[in-house]
Amino acid sequence: MDMSTPAGHGPKMKLVMVGNGMAGVRTLEELLKLAPDLYDITVFGAEPHPNYNRILLSPVLAGEQTVDDIVLNPLDWYRENNITLHLGRKVVKIDRSARHVEDEDGTRAGYDRLLLATGSTPFILPVPGADLEGVVSFRDIADVDAMIRAAGRYRHAVVIGGGLLGLEAANGLMKRGMDVSVVHIGPWLMERQLDEPAARLLQKNLEEKGMKFLLQKQTAELVRGESGRVAAIQFKDGDSAPADLVVMAVGIRPNTELAESAGLHCNRGIVVNDTLQTFDPRIYSIGECAAHRGIAYGLVAPLFEQARVCANHLAHYGIGRYQGSVTSTKLKVTGIDLFSAGDFSGGEGTEAILYSDPIGGVYKKLVIKDDKLVGGVMIGDTVDGAWYFSLLRDGKNVSELRDHLMFGQDHCGNLGHQGINKAATMTDDMEVCGCNGVCKGDIVKAIREKGLFTLEDVRKHTKASSSCGSCTGLVEQILAVTAGGDYSAAPKTKSVCGCTDHTHEEVRATIRQNKLLTIPQVMNFMEWRTPNGCASCRPALNYYLIAAWPGEAEDDPQSRFINERAHANIQRDGTYSVIPRMWGGNTTPSELRRIAEVAEKYDIPAIHVTGGQRIDLLGVKKEDLPKVWADLDMPSGHAYGKALRTVKTCVGSEWCRFGTQNSTQMGIDLEKVFFKMWAPHKVKLAVSGCPRNCAEVAIKDIGIIGVDSGWEIYVGGNGGIKTEVAQFLVKLKTPDEVLEYTGAFLQLYREEARYLDRTVHYIARVGLDYVKKKILDDAEGRRALYERLLFALSVERDPWVERAKEGKQKHEFETVSA
Amino acid sequence: MNNWTDVLDVNDIPPLGARVVRHGSLDIAVFRTDGDEIFALEDRCPHKGGPLSQGIVHGRKVTCPMHGWNVELDSGQAVAPDQGCAREFPVRVENGRVSLDFAGSVQRPACSCSD
Numbered sequence: 036m037d038m039s040t041p042a043g044h045g046p047k048m049k050l051v052m053v054g055n056g057m058a059g060v061r062t063l064e065e066l067l068k069l070a071p072d073l074y075d076i077t078v079f080g081a082e083p084h085p086n087y088n089r090i091l092l093s094p095v096l097a098g099e100q101t102v103d104d105i106v107l108n109p110l111d112w113y114r115e116n117n118i119t120l121h122l123g124r125k126v127v128k129i130d131r132s133a134r135h136v137e138d139e140d141g142t143r144a145g146y147d148r149l150l151l152a153t154g155s156t157p158f159i160l161p162v163p164g165a166d167l168e169g170v171v172s173f174r175d176i177a178d179v180d181a182m183i184r185a186a187g188r189y190r191h192a193v194v195i196g197g198g199l200l201g202l203e204a205a206n207g208l209m210k211r212g213m214d215v216s217v218v219h220i221g222p223w224l225m226e227r228q229l230d231e232p233a234a235r236l237l238q239k240n241l242e243e244k245g246m247k248f249l250l251q252k253q254t255a256e257l258v259r260g261e262s263g264r265v266a267a268i269q270f271k272d273g274d275s276a277p278a279d280l281v282v283m284a285v286g287i288r289p290n291t292e293l294a295e296s297a298g299l300h301c302n303r304g305i306v307v308n309d310t311l312q313t314f315d316p317r318i319y320s321i322g323e324c325a326a327h328r329g330i331a332y333g334l335v336a337p338l339f340e341q342a343r344v345c346a347n348h349l350a351h352y353g354i355g356r357y358q359g360s361v362t363s364t365k366l367k368v369t370g371i372d373l374f375s376a377g378d379f380s381g382g383e384g385t386e387a388i389l390y391s392d393p394i395g396g397v398y399k400k401l402v403i404k405d406d407k408l409v410g411g412v413m414i415g416d417t418v419d420g421a422w423y424f425s426l427l428r429d430g431k432n433v434s435e436l437r438d439h440l441m442f443g444q445d446h447c448g449n450l451g452h453q454g455i456n457k458a459a460t461m462t463d464d465m466e467v468c469g470c471n472g473v474c475k476g477d478i479v480k481a482i483r484e485k486g487l488f489t490l491e492d493v494r495k496h497t498k499a500s501s502s503c504g505s506c507t508g509l510v511e512q513i514l515a516v517t518a519g520g521d522y523s524a525a526p527k528t529k530s531v532c533g534c535t536d537h538t539h540e541e542v543r544a545t546i547r548q549n550k551l552l553t554i555p556q557v558m559n560f561m562e563w564r565t566p567n568g569c570a571s572c573r574p575a576l577n578y579y580l581i582a583a584w585p586g587e588a589e590d591d592p593q594s595r596f597i598n599e600r601a602h603a604n605i606q607r608d609g610t611y612s613v614i615p616r617m618w619g620g621n622t623t624p625s626e627l628r629r630i631a632e633v634a635e636k637y638d639i640p641a642i643h644v645t646g647g648q649r650i651d652l653l654g655v656k657k658e659d660l661p662k663v664w665a666d667l668d669m670p671s672g673h674a675y676g677k678a679l680r681t682v683k684t685c686v687g688s689e690w691c692r693f694g695t696q697n698s699t700q701m702g703i704d705l706e707k708v709f710f711k712m713w714a715p716h717k718v719k720l721a722v723s724g725c726p727r728n729c730a731e732v733a734i735k736d737i738g739i740i741g742v743d744s745g746w747e748i749y750v751g752g753n754g755g756i757k758t759e760v761a762q763f764l765v766k767l768k769t770p771d772e773v774l775e776y777t778g779a780f781l782q783l784y785r786e787e788a789r790y791l792d793r794t795v796h797y798i799a800r801v802g803l804d805y806v807k808k809k810i811l812d813d814a815e816g817r818r819a820l821y822e823r824l825l826f827a828l829s830v831e832r833d834p835w836v837e838r839a840k841e842g843k844q845k846h847e848f849e850t851v852s853a
Numbered sequence: 854m855n856n857w858t859d860v861l862d863v864n865d866i867p868p869l870g871a872r873v874v875r876h877g878s879l880d881i882a883v884f885r886t887d888g889d890e891i892f893a894l895e896d897r898c899p900h901k902g903g904p905l906s907q908g909i910v911h912g913r914k915v916t917c918p919m920h921g922w923n924v925e926l927d928s929g930q931a932v933a934p935d936q937g938c939a940r941e942f943p944v945r946v947e948n949g950r951v952s953l954d955f956a957g958s959v960q961r962p963a964c965s966c967s968d
Contacts (some may be wrong), residue, residue, distance in 0.1 A: 605918055607901075
């Protein structure tokens with residue numbers, strides 16, 4: 036097991052960590068998961084406590100939790116992992132040439148790798164009296180103890196600093212029965228997270244709870260009382276206020292003293308690269324003390340992301356890179372929901388959408404620049420925060436959503452959480468995630484018992500919000516209340532899955548540029564972290580390969596989800612369903628007779644008419660599938676695939692007295708041309724013969740409406756979890772034009788969308804204007820797209836015919852008896 | 854003492870795939886990794902009984918097609934944070950032939966198998 040030590044045998048390497056806080060210990064946890072035997076680990080912590088959840092100091096102060104409740108890694112954890120732990124010991128020196136650290140007592144510890152996780156220190160105002168008894172900061176358990184002791188004996192508390200930390204301290208002290216005033220130098224509270232109207236609303240709410248505010252006040256001196264303890268605060272404008280306890284919450288700065296003394300480059304933090312290494316590559320730094328690309332992060336999620344990358348590197352694993360995080364603040368000040376992200380103040384070139392309901396205690400502001408959401412601030416109702424944040428991070432074009440943007444995701448047709456938008460009002464037995472049947476209580480329990488911090492953690496452990504995502508806002512609220520999460524953050528770019536840091540776009544471009552033809556080639560070329568990927572990336576890669584190189588890249592059945600491997604839909608009891616294709620929803624007596632005979636012959640227990648104008652045979656045994664297909668003698672309906680599903684039609688001008696065009700024939704023609712088309716996700720079409728729209732084209736990927744003078748083409752509709760109305764693309768005259776334009780659009784989607792994005796998601800990402808430019812303005816490009824689609828389709832065969840008549844993939848349908 | 858029954862050829866199983874071996878009323882999923890290692894588990898996901906044989910195989914794991922649980926092929930254990938385990942059957946490979954011991958199924962200590 037010593038393969039990973041440098042010489043292949045011999046003693047383990049030594050890892051020393053300075054600092055025993057959340058980011059550092061998370062790194063050790065990640066490292067122990069990857070390489071439990073690689074290092075002898077020694078930890079120095081200046082505080083006398085094991086690692087605890089610093090975010091939850093506020094509830095401890097408020098008396099809602101105890102110190103024991105917030106311990107994340109009890110002493111046993113260090114013992115079980117053979118970590119040498121020095122508590123209450125401050126490291127004062129690093130000798131980089133001898134490679135050891137030294138603490139106050141002169142104890143030395145040698146290292147092969149050193150991890151500096153020294154966190155930050157509170158900023159203390161340099162005013163007379165700052166060193167008096169009764170003046171504290173709000174950073175660690177010792178501070179909280181001092182505040183609780185003071186609350187038991189004294190009356191007047193003054194908190195200097197009207198930021199989040201200051202308000203939390205003030206709230207806690209108020210709950211402990213003190214008379215609390217918040218002193219703030221700025222014109223309004225939390226000016227780095229809130230604009231003025233939001234801050235005024237927050238202030239009003241807090242004043243109603245009894246908190247007092249002294250705004251635009253600059254502290255001149257803390258006045259000593261007779262006992263030697265602080266007694267009052269004196270301001271520069273001559274005013275003063277009684278103060279038996281003063282809490283300084285005016286900011287923190289990265290704790291770089293030790294690093295600087297060792298000659299490590301620091302600039303508003305210990306400067307680190309994308310693998311969290313300092314200028315001395317044996318020395319890593321993460322957490323609030325580290326400055327990555329000029330930013331020292333203070334929120335948990337980005338720090339945990341850093342921890343993952345740092346652990347990866349320490350374990351000699353892969354090529355993890357930390358590329359920075361986009362952060363938003365989702366916070367809970369004393370029962371009031373706040374959300375703030377990006378550039379919320381606006382300015383030149385921006386526009387703001389505002390919603391203000393002072394009586395209801397709700398204020399929202401969204402800032403838009405160049406048709407993109409660049410920032411927002413919300414107070415009172417923050418359930419759409421996650422949605423706004425994802426729009427912001429992905430840089431989505433919001434021009435089409437603009438009218439409804441302020442009213443949130445629900446107004447854009449989002450279903451599945453019963454319209455509830457406040458987690459706090461929910462009882463434990465109420466369902467949060469309708470897809471996976473997860474109740475609020477399940478989530479709270481998992482967060483408490485498993486020590487979860489991030490949305491990703493909650494998704495993994497409870498499955499809540501892991502399917503359709505419409506409850507993400509609620510889950511984040513529950514997380515904020517339960518774990519004290521003061522954040523939500525995400526990596527700047529979205530990788531395909533945990534097996535790689537590359538994005539979908541990078542993978543597609545690399546496949547094209549380097550003519551990669553197989554999944555192992557892609558994984559090798561792009562340095563996948565896992566030997567053969569996972570159930571997320573393999574199907575994506577398989578699609579990207581056959582889409583890029585039709586006829587050359589070979590389809591890999593083992594990288595397809597079972598439905599696409601078996602060419603039928605797996606059901607909950609392990610049987611399959613079979614949906615044969617009925618062109619344009621038309622059928623014949625002979626087809627219906629064959630379906631009936633097959634159903635009887637193979638004992639098929641259920642027959643269902645689908646919403647896509649076809650017939651579903653349910654409960655077919657897997658081994659019967661090839662025989663069922665052979666007897667049906669109908670084309671594959673691809674109801675099991677990320678592929679062309681149905682083309683729904685009405686009876687059109689052939690029969691309907693209102694029909695203006697032969698929509699049925701148009702639908703049949705489209706379905707026959709695009710038959711066998713694989714795509715990033717399922718694709719549904721519909722054709723209506725008049726604007727009465729009986730074929731429901733507005734919720735299809737491509738909807739076509741016949742009008743007297745031709746055909747109107749709509750794209751990007753969706754009838755799923757989130758109802759999306761298709762958008763008008765173009766009006767055309769002839770059926771041939773309809774085929775060419777729709778084909779070109781489909782090919783554009785096939786070539787550019789991320790795997791599992793429906794057309795609506797693709798259009799939301801690139802913008803309808805871009806699609807119009809490609810399909811309408813560039814005639815040559817449009818024809819080329821259409822040609823490429825026709826070529827890709829020309830090499831595809833009907834998978835049912837291959838399996839029913841030619842014995843392809845025979846083993847898939849055979850059980851071995853023994 | 855194992856009681857081996859010859860069931861199939863290694864090459865009957867696609868690499869990164871599985872075959873179902875039916876023994877009486879028992880379905881056993883026999884997996885093949887890309888390194889040609891062979892593993893056998895009862896064909897029931899510890900979550901809701903989904904057929905593991907129909908999942909995507911990657912590394913030494915299979916992803917259940919029903920709800921995406923990952924199960925370790927060499928132990929039957931669900932990958933954390935999910936908990937549970939599928940019954941594991943001893944496998945012998947000789948001269949490219951795979952044999953199973955139907956009576957020798959193993960129950961892991963830290964698992965909560967239903968039977």
